[in-house]
Amino acid sequence: MLRERPNWKFFFTAQNTETLKEVFGSYPNAQFVTLSTENKYKRLLFEFPKLIKKHRIDYTHFQYITPLIKKGKYIVTTHDILFEEKRFAKYFPVKYRFLNGMLFKRSAKKADVLATVSTYSKEKIHEHYGIPKEGIHVTPNAVTIKDDTEDAVAYIQRTFNCKKYLLYVSRVEPRKNHLSLLKAFVKLNLKEEGYKLVFIGNRDLDYPEMEAYIDKNKGVFENSLHFYSGISDTDLTYFYAACKMVVYPSFAEGFGIPPLEAAVFKKPVVCSSATAMSEFDFFPYHIDPNNQEELEAAIKATLVDKAYPLEEIKDTVQKKYNWNQSAKTLIAAIEAQNLKHP
8 A cells, every 4th residue: 555555644553663664664655653552442542542633644544443532534454253153152252252242343333444354254244233245345364475485394393393294373272173183183193104283373262172182192192293382473484384284174264364374385275164264265175174074084185185286376375365456455445435525
């Protein structure tokens, strides 16, 4: 958007604006504003309204939740509302569902421009919040990781003592369905074939079923199962580049970017076909995460598939999920809003 609309002025806010400058680079139409408080509620209630007034902002972009006081016009990106679906409610704490159910809905309805990241999320926002589909703009996340890693296998083996492994990148919680992958690892005797299993992601919620299964199968998972959190972006690229394959058996996602990142690294992927991931039909192994046998068969087939269309899938992902397209969609939505309400 900075490049597409050089006559628009953009204000980026954060406590650490130096990091923002590194990310966005130097643009004459970009200004960086340092926030004074870490508390997100204080920001929403007091700091953002003051900044909007001070800098005479026309449009302010928020993720999910807007301030109670309306200053100028609001753009809201609501990534997903999975917790509003009865079948997924069990994966979210009651407090989270209650509080965010009110705040997300209010903010989405008050938005002058409402965006989301997938067609699936668009359908659910329309269904649960009663917002017309034509008022919801799909701006997919983009994949920006570049495969410029050299000697990745040697680096991961030297740094993390991992070699010949299956990779799952995701927060560790029941909704992500790590348990099914653990069961597949055991059932397919992958340890005996020299494989390891690597989970990268923070442990956000208790996952007693997974912990119990790991404890029950200590003999299998000892020295063959690795959990990592707080991994740097650089190390994450090396993990992708060095893995044998990526598995993403999540039950529910508003988008789901790790399978697409794996595709850019030309890695074979077994991906869930549930919720927003139904749009990733370019993966040849696109499975029902509730079907354990299907998951196991897909992993087994992928590990020996010499004809997996890695280059073709990489090209598809890069063409479909890029920031240029999402920027143009959001620009068009803002300009249409200006025509309606100058």
